[in-house]
Amino acid sequence: MPRRSATMLAATLLLIALLCVSVLTKVPYTEMSPGPTYNTLGMQDKTGKPVISITGHESYPTSGHLNMTTVQVTGAKYEPSLVSAVVGWLRGDVLVVPHDNVYPKGQTDEQAKRQNAEEFASSEDSARTAALTQLGIPVGAELIVKSVAAGAPAEGKLHAGDQIVAVGGTPVTTPEDVANAVTKHKPGELVMFTVVPRVKDANANGAKADPAASTDVAVVTRRAGDVDPTLKPDRADAAMVGIVAGIRHTYPFQIDIGLQDVGGPSAGLMFSLGIIDKLTPEDLTAGRFVAGTGTITDDGRVGPIGGISMKLIAARDAGAEYFFTPAANCAEASKATPSGLTLIKAETLDGALKSLEQVRSGQTSALPSCTK
Template identity: 55%
Template sequence: MPRRTATLLASTVTLLAILIAGVFIPVPYAEMSPGPTVNTLGAHDGEPVLHIEDRKTYPTSGHLNMTTVRVTGAEYKMNLVEAVYGWLSPDDAVVPHESLYPDDATAEEVDQQNAEQFSASQESAKVAALEELGISFTTRVIVASVLAGGAAQGTLHAGDVIKAVDGRPVTAPGDVVELVTGHKPGEKVTFRVVPADRAAKAEKAGDDPRKLPGKDLTVTAGESDREPGKAMVGITAGTAHTFPFAIDIKLADVGGPSAGLMFALGIVDKLTKGDLTGGEFVAGTGTINPDGRVGPIGGIHMKTIGARDQGAEYFLTPAQNCPTAARDVPDGLTLVKVGEMDDAMAALKHIREGSVDRLEECEG
């Protein structure tokens, strides 16, 4: 066999061996890519994304699309060839597997965390929207979660309304933290609560759960693992709200907190005359706090690509994500910087009035 032919054959065999090996060699990476977008003003899988009862709503037009990122599953084993392909793709991102799925969390735990964050973002979106519109509602302090194996497990339950701690009324989650940490490990802490089931029945009947008589329950404080000498009872205090009308957000197979801003804007649009967008295609992302502050999210580049692929012309971008997003802006998409709900409302006013030269755009 001629030397040149032998060399070519050997090179081909080596290349094939490398490619075959690459298919079977797992690597500790996951892939992120642009996911679907959903118009919060429209329907998804045949159902309205935002459903409001017992309150007058108004017709809307245009788009206020929330955006998503598609990620490989926790159990998916990426191979070397796929990783290289992802690294070369301008629209995808290959990231360490542990950055999406920490080693100490199961796939079910990650899914549960995403579901909880999504539910919390919906609640915050409702609060931010009604605050923007000046619509009154009531707020109560609750047990948001109970730590497995913690001192309060079996005594306090998620959803319990906390009326007082050691006889002192509480009006915010921070009050609970302050009163509990005022104890020493081993001391008893008395919670006056309305059990979650009674609170749920009262709210369903249109009554204020805070006005129900409380029940005193005592928990012996444990000690914080991270801060020796600091008392803890193993609960997270949070807030729940009673709104004057029903607001239901229906969107399956979506997790995480990043749709909060777009949900809030969608609610405002449905509860006010006229169109927030003026019929334009606006997409965006960002967490939302009950006070209307917009927070940063992950996967911003994939979200801008997904939005532009669906036809968006404007993208509401959390201020903290702007430097990253502005490095590579999809053609035809304007990135609008927003730091709070009022910024987003002002931006939409400029868009619908055609004064887009007044928009505060993201800068790299």
């Protein structure tokens, strides 16, 4: 075989080998892409029911869109090939990120779904609280069992959602009160919890537990270090029952937020705006198409989210004209803004409402911008 032909054959075989290696080699990355958007003023696709429904308080007609945006993420077990990852990096509508950024410490799909569901429920609660606080409507609070550890002394006796009235006969009002009351005991001692058993759907609609339904539940403490060997010595000998206490807000009327197969905390701002739009006679959008993202705190502060570039594409493809962008995401968003979409910097719920007023009046040149 002539040397030239042999060289070409060797180069071809090497190229084929490299292509095979790149196709077969798996890399530790996760792919994100634009997900569906949901109009918080509209109806659920699967059930035909409103995304936000108000019961027990006057509500008003709405128009336009206040769309929350989502990102689709590949599963925890998905391992793209090197070729797939490179193609994703080159595309504008796919975001390739390190696997551990999305699924930390080997998190499974089931664990991720559970975490996303918990974050979504917390986001709904904060959205209700922020919206009603903005409108000057009183919001109550009650101390509850937030979670119970598997295999802990409290498992099967206390349940997530139970309202905690007292511990050891002493009234409690904060999670710290509960922790202090338990750690006053020695491991192996009995602690009496006075609780109001959870109310069905209380987390979903803000239903307040009935104090008259309280009952006493006895739990025997255990040494914390026997449950968690990683604890430092100063904490290992403390008594524990295996619960995490938290605060659940209560509302003077029912606000249901119904979306299926959606998780995470990033819809908080748009839920708050949707609730306010339904509770006030003013049409917040005046028929315009506004989308956005951002976490929300109880006092109305807007926080950052992940996958902003993919959410911008999702909003543009859905038809949005304006997009609420958390201030902390502005730098990234301003570099990836699709044509025809105007970014509105959002720092607080009150600020977002003022921006919507400017959109309604047509004074859009004064909108807070991600470049200002």
